[in-house]
Amino acid sequence: MTDGKGRPETRLVHGGRRREWRGRLVNPPVERASTILFDSVADLKRNRPQLGTYRYALQGTATQWALAEALTDLEAGAAGTALYSSGLAAITAPLMTVLGPGDELLVPDNVYGPTRHFCDTFLKRYGVATRYYDPLIGKEIGGLVSERTRAILLESPGSLTMEVQDVPGICAVARDRDLVTLLDNTWATPLLFPAISHGVDITILAATKYVGGHADVMLGSATATADHYDRLQHVSWDLGHSVSPDDAWLGSRGLRTMGVRLKQHEESALKIAEWLKGQSQVGRVLHPALPDCPGHGHWRRDFKGSSGLFSFELKAGNEARAAFVDRLELFGIGYSWGGYESLALPIDPHRTVSEAPAPNLVRLHIGLEDPDDLIEDLANSLSKL
Numbered sequence: 514m515t516d517g518k519g520r521p522e523t524r525l526v527h528g529g530r531r532r533e534w535r536g537r538l539v540n541p542p543v544e545r546a547s548t549i550l551f552d553s554v555a556d557l558k559r560n561r562p563q564l565g566t567y568r569y570a571l572q573g574t575a576t577q578w579a580l581a582e583a584l585t586d587l588e589a590g591a592a593g594t595a596l597y598s599s600g601l602a603a604i605t606a607p608l609m610t611v612l613g614p615g616d617e618l619l620v621p622d623n624v625y626g627p628t629r630h631f632c633d634t635f636l637k638r639y640g641v642a643t644r645y646y647d648p649l650i651g652k653e654i655g656g657l658v659s660e661r662t663r664a665i666l667l668e669s670p671g672s673l674t675m676e677v678q679d680v681p682g683i684c685a686v687a688r689d690r691d692l693v694t695l696l697d698n699t700w701a702t703p704l705l706f707p708a709i710s711h712g713v714d715i716t717i718l719a720a721t722k723y724v725g726g727h728a729d730v731m732l733g734s735a736t737a738t739a740d741h742y743d744r745l746q747h748v749s750w751d752l753g754h755s756v757s758p759d760d761a762w763l764g765s766r767g768l769r770t771m772g773v774r775l776k777q778h779e780e781s782a783l784k785i786a787e788w789l790k791g792q793s794q795v796g797r798v799l800h801p802a803l804p805d806c807p808g809h810g811h812w813r814r815d816f817k818g819s820s821g822l823f824s825f826e827l828k829a830g831n832e833a834r835a836a837f838v839d840r841l842e843l844f845g846i847g848y849s850w851g852g853y854e855s856l857a858l859p860i861d862p863h864r865t866v867s868e869a870p871a872p873n874l875v876r877l878h879i880g881l882e883d884p885d886d887l888i889e890d891l892a893n894s895l896s897k898l
């Protein structure tokens with residue numbers, strides 16, 4: 514265990530690898546279990562549900578605790594991490610923890626589609642009203658807060674249209690008004706944006722993406738401050754959330770190399786985004802590290818780098834866009850991102866209170882292939898438009 518010592522890349526390697534969990538192995542092994550056996554009834558009765566104590570496998574074993582601790586170790590100011598079987602569950606369970614009937618939730622208009630669907634269906638039935646806001650609203654969000662408002666959800670950058678939010682500004686307003694802030698930090702991970710030190714209360718990762726890194730596991734995490742962690746973890750257990758040891762182990766395995774992978778995703782994605790900017794068939798390139806991206810100033814102020822996901826506008830129409838994506842040979846067509854392989858997807862953002870920054874968008878996830886091969890593939894398809 515690092516006890517929070519070392520720079521982030523060092524913690525990434527050492528976090529969660531307690532001697533008592535791994536023995537003489539480098540990695541804590543996959544511990545498969547449902548029942549945990551106690552020495553006596555007294556022993557069983559003394560036991561309380563908490564991470565790091567064997568009780569019942571819903572509360573995990575060393576395999577899950579190691580991943581949770583490693584993720585907590587990456588966020589200065591965090592008290593703990595709850596794990597989930599998908600990124601979406603890592604969004605919905607924290608929302609259910611902090612909200613109750615009669616409350617109002619503020620949600621960015623560019624939010625990940627299934628999060629929006631959850632707000633508009635389940636939360637609505639549960640008596641929670643959702644108010645959507647322009648992701649670039651910044652401190653003006655104070656004007657939307659009513660006496661029913663309980664929490665603000667953020668997603669920065671938005672995973673479709675890439676707007677970078679003023680996270681510290683919004684969190685400062687939230688603190689003043691006693692509201693809880695929850696951030697979907699999947700694009701940046703704590704390596705590029707340590708969310709809690711920027712004022713966020715609960716920071717969420719679809720660990721399916723960069724933590725897993727190999728397109729072979731569904732996983733989510735929510736890391737929280739001391740004010741929120743205990744309740745979040747216990748409500749999540751009340752809801753029956755758990756993660757299989759195999760999936761937690763894959764998460765830990767991916768996490769150890771996330772730093773070097775992110776550096777390559779960053780370098781290749783920037784090279785390709787810059788190249789796209791110079792192509793006559795391409796309109797706006799929405800990459801947080803490029804000046805044309807809405808909220809780029811926030812990225813420059815707050816982030817330590819960029820990752821591999823961005824979008825760009827194709828000037829051709831809708832049908833040409835589908836054909837453009839179909840012609841690509843090195844880019845897969847599919848949901849998700851953050852794996853070692855490149856992906857391309859036409860996207861049609863659903864907005865109700867703000868405008869998307871550009872029409873006819875294609876979203877790329879730049880994987881670990883040689884970026885020159887990816888550029889050739891894109892050039893070939895663009896030339897046929």
Ligand SMILES: Cc1ncc(COP(=O)(O)O)c(C=O)c1O
Nearest residue numbers: 599600601625672699719721849
């Ligand atoms: C920004 C963002 N958040 C959350 C999720 C949900 O993660 P999962 O697919 O693991 O449920 C996704 C998935 O694409 C995403 O892009």
